[in-house]
Amino acid sequence: xxxxxxxxxxxxxxxxxxxxxxxxxxxxxxxxxxxxxxxxxxxxxxxxxxxxxxxxxxxxxxxxxxxxxxxxxxxxxxxxxxxxxxxxxxxxxxxxxxxxxxxxxxxxxxxxxxxxxxxxxxxxxxxxxxxxxxxxxxxxxxxxxxxxxxxxxxxxxxxxxxxxxxxxxxxxxxxxxxxxxxxxxxxxxxxxxxxxxxxxxxxxxxxxxxxxxxxxxxxxxxxxxxxxxxxxxxxxxxxxxxxxxxxxxxxxxxxxxxxxxxxxxxxxxxxxxxxxxxxxxxxxxxxxxxxxxxxxxxxxxxxxxxxxxxxxxxxxxxxxxxxxxxxxxxxxxxxxx
Amino acid sequence: xxxxxxxxxxxxxxxxxxxxxxxxxxxxxxxxxxxxxxxxxxxxxxxxxxxxxxxxxxxxxxxxxxxxxxxxxxxxxxxxxxxxxxxxxxxxxxxxxxxxxxxxxxxxxxxxxxxxxxxxxxxxxxxxxxxxxxxxxxxxxxxxxxxxxxxxxxxxxxxxxxxxxxxxxxxxxxxxxxxxxxxxxxxxxxxxxxxxxxxxxxxxxxxxxxxxxxxxxxxxxxxxxxxxxxxxxxxxxxxxxxxxxxxxxxxxxxxxxxxxxxxxxxxxxxxxxxxxxxxxxxxxxxxxxxxxxxxxxxxxxxxxxxxxxxxxx
Numbered sequence: 308x309x310x311x312x313x314x315x316x317x318x319x320x321x322x323x324x325x326x327x328x329x330x331x332x333x334x335x336x337x338x339x340x341x342x343x344x345x346x347x348x349x350x351x352x353x354x355x356x357x358x359x360x361x362x363x364x365x366x367x368x369x370x371x372x373x374x375x376x377x378x379x380x381x382x383x384x385x386x387x388x389x390x391x392x393x394x395x396x397x398x399x400x401x402x403x404x405x406x407x408x409x410x411x412x413x414x415x416x417x418x419x420x421x422x423x424x425x426x427x428x429x430x431x432x433x434x435x436x437x438x439x440x441x442x443x444x445x446x447x448x449x450x451x452x453x454x455x456x457x458x459x460x461x462x463x464x465x466x467x468x469x470x471x472x473x474x475x476x477x478x479x480x481x482x483x484x485x486x487x488x489x490x491x492x493x494x495x496x497x498x499x500x501x502x503x504x505x506x507x508x509x510x511x512x513x514x515x516x517x518x519x520x521x522x523x524x525x526x527x528x529x530x531x532x533x534x535x536x537x538x539x540x541x542x543x544x545x546x547x548x549x550x551x552x553x554x555x556x557x558x559x560x561x562x563x564x565x566x567x568x569x570x571x572x573x574x575x576x577x578x579x580x581x582x583x584x585x586x587x588x589x590x591x592x593x594x595x596x597x598x599x600x601x602x603x604x605x606x607x608x609x610x611x612x613x614x615x616x617x618x619x620x621x622x623x624x625x626x627x628x629x630x631x632x633x634x635x636x637x638x639x640x641x642x643x644x
Numbered sequence: 645x646x647x648x649x650x651x652x653x654x655x656x657x658x659x660x661x662x663x664x665x666x667x668x669x670x671x672x673x674x675x676x677x678x679x680x681x682x683x684x685x686x687x688x689x690x691x692x693x694x695x696x697x698x699x700x701x702x703x704x705x706x707x708x709x710x711x712x713x714x715x716x717x718x719x720x721x722x723x724x725x726x727x728x729x730x731x732x733x734x735x736x737x738x739x740x741x742x743x744x745x746x747x748x749x750x751x752x753x754x755x756x757x758x759x760x761x762x763x764x765x766x767x768x769x770x771x772x773x774x775x776x777x778x779x780x781x782x783x784x785x786x787x788x789x790x791x792x793x794x795x796x797x798x799x800x801x802x803x804x805x806x807x808x809x810x811x812x813x814x815x816x817x818x819x820x821x822x823x824x825x826x827x828x829x830x831x832x833x834x835x836x837x838x839x840x841x842x843x844x845x846x847x848x849x850x851x852x853x854x855x856x857x858x859x860x861x862x863x864x865x866x867x868x869x870x871x872x873x874x875x876x877x878x879x880x881x882x883x884x885x886x887x888x889x890x891x892x893x894x895x896x897x898x899x900x901x902x903x904x905x906x907x908x909x910x911x912x913x914x915x916x917x918x919x920x921x922x923x924x925x926x927x928x929x930x931x932x933x934x935x936x937x938x939x940x941x942x943x944x945x946x947x948x949x950x951x952x953x954x955x956x957x
Contacts (some may be wrong), residue, residue, distance in 0.1 A: 369860045371852065392866075400863030407861075413854040415873055417880075417951055426872070427862050462952040478862065488861075 313344040316518055317366070317403075317486055321378035324358075324365045326589075333589040335361045335374065337542040340616075343486065348512055348519040350533035350550070352526065352565070354586050358542035359522040360408075363488045367405060368395045382486075401431040404479035408491040410471035414463035414478075420447075421459030424478050431482040446477040450507060469500035476507065486518045487511075493528065505532050526569050530554055535622070538562045541587055541597025544616060548623035558625040560605075560633040561598045567637065580640075596627070604632040650955045654944055658937060665933040666718065670711050673926050718930065724923035728916065733927035737909060741931065743813055744897050744908035747824055747831075752890060754832035759839040766840070767847035778840070786837035790896055794830035794903045802826060813906055827904040831896055835889050842885045846878035853877070880951050887943025891936040 322339040325332035336358045343349050351359045364370045366380055366387065380387040387398060399405075407413040415423060424443040428434050434442060440459065447455035450473040463471055472492060479487060489508060493501040509532055512519050521533060529536050529550060536553040538546040538561065546559040557563045567580035584601040593599050599609045609628055616624040627633060681698040689697075698704050702713055717723070723733035759782070766775040785793070802808050814820040850856060851874060859873045897910030905911075909928055916924040948954045 367861055369857060371857065396863045396865065398863070399861055405858075405861040407854055407858055409854050413858045415855040415859070415877070416953060417876055418872070419952075426864060426868065430862065430864050430868075464953050475858070478858075 353539035723927035
């Protein structure tokens with residue numbers, strides 16, 4: 308559990324990332340604000356297209372196709388959104404590292420694993436070739452790759468999917484970053500490997516005092532791994548709180564729906580809940596709450612009036628006009644089952 | 645090391661290739677209409693004289709025997725005597741070959757120099773005016789036959805502007821560069837169009853690849869990302885294409901060398917065909933086959949150097 312007294316390392320203030328023309332922009336991330344404390348694991352949850360990955364890429368300034376990033380990205384008090392490429396390069400990989408969803412395609416197939424670790428060290432440290440090799444072996448051992456010394460000269464295709472994800476983590480950790488952005492690191496892996504990778508990330512975060520933002524669409528992963536959770540929908544935040552608050556006491560109808568849609572300890576053959584409809588397209592987002600069209604408790608004002616994030620408990624914030632009705636609605640449904 | 649066993653395996657593959665090529669050439673020449681003995685004999689030669697010539701050429705032997713003799717002679721470098729030039733075929737070919745190889749390499753280098761940087765520029769500005777203009781201009785190179793481009797260059801740059809010589813070749817390396825620029829350029833325009841299209845497409849694909857995004861997230865410099873991660877991966881498919889087009893280019897020299905009056909093996913081939921100089925045609929075909937095989941071998945080696953996944957023998 309993250310210590311509330313820990314200092315904040317990253318703070319997003321009104322982050323907005325948009326694409327396309329300025330007149331009719333496609334807003335992928337809209338007014339997202341949250342903070343990450345040193346050493347904590349924050350889960351960023353939402354469906355595909357909810358803006359989770361773009362939020363991560365906006366932090367490092369590697370959004371592609373190149374979008375416009377607005378708002379403030381305060382990294383230890385410095386605004387990354389205002390930095391130029393050269394200055395950002397010194398933050399990327401050195402202070403903030405990132406790992407990707409697809410371990411199969413995220414490593415360069417033509418370069419040895421040793422070189423892919425080493426080039427990170429060349430960019431961010433003054434280590435000589437011998438020291439880089441030693442550090443590379445140390446890193447591979449740290450992420451649990453057996454006979455690490457012999458595998459430096461191997462190419463990515465000589466590793467299994469789970470091992471490649473470990474290699475990617477080793478590369479990311481090369482220069483001792485204080486924040487790891489993990490973009491669905493376990494989605495492409497099978498369940499037993501998923502569990503191992505999550506435990507690895509957890510233990511590395513604890514041992515190295517490294518903060519993690521873990522993007523996932525899997526509430527099960529959040530429950531197992533994260534200290535706090537931020538739920539995103541349609542590029543906006545709808546609920547932020549500690550993991551126990553969000554899992555046991557969710558208030559936003561989307562978060563409530565998401566939680567009802569994972570298998571729980573209920574009677575056998577109880578059908579899983581699924582949120583009706585599909586996420587809105589970026590060019591069809593309503594002015595008000597993005598969830599309006601799929602929401603069981605939406606009122607007439609929801610479409611036009613954006614609900615602000617409001618505090619509902621210590622560390623717990625929800626953006627919904629009808630959060631009381633939402634809770635009642637889902638409790639009723641539950642009782643009916 | 646895996647790459648050495650790969651190399652050995654790849655070299656061994658050449659043996660059956662050459663054997664097949666030899667069978668093919670041997671049969672092809674003997675299947676051609678017309679009797680070389682009659683062609684070689686003078687008009688008023690008697691049947692006995694023709695028979696004598698046939699015997700001298702070994703054409704009265706059974707085909708398998710002829711083939712064994714052909715293989716044995718070829719392996720010892722004896723390709724027979726040219727009827728038209730009255731000189732050993734090997735000598736004639738070796739005399740002309742350097743010019744053709746020079747021309748081929750020259751045009752490949754020109755093609756790469758033309759296409760490489762522009763492919764980069766086009767790929768980094770996909771669908772902008774720059775990209776469209778570059779692609780359109782190179783499309784012209786692709787849609788016109790090489791000999792026509794050659795004739796246009798010849799008329800404008802050599803005959804009218806007198807910037808370059810109309811034909812022939814030079815006495816030394818620099819003089820050659822100057823003399824052969826138009827033929828090399830006319831071949832290069834075509835080849836560069838192919839390279840540009842392919843390289844641009846692979847660059848666009850690679851620029852979006854996950855591993856390039858990961859390389860950016862690692863905070864690597866643009867130079868390292870572009871060379872080590874982007875270019876190298878994009879080159880894998882372009883190298884294949886380049887190899888194939890060099891093979892193509894070899895047969896293209898027939899036309900180019902004729903248009904520009906260059907004394908290389910391409911023009912020699914054309915002359916040999918018109919003169920029904922069978923030993924020379926045979927020797928030249930074999931030479932082209934060897935050249936193309938060597939180019940493909942080099943292509944495979946370069947590819948295996950680029951891509952470790954291809955190194956397994």
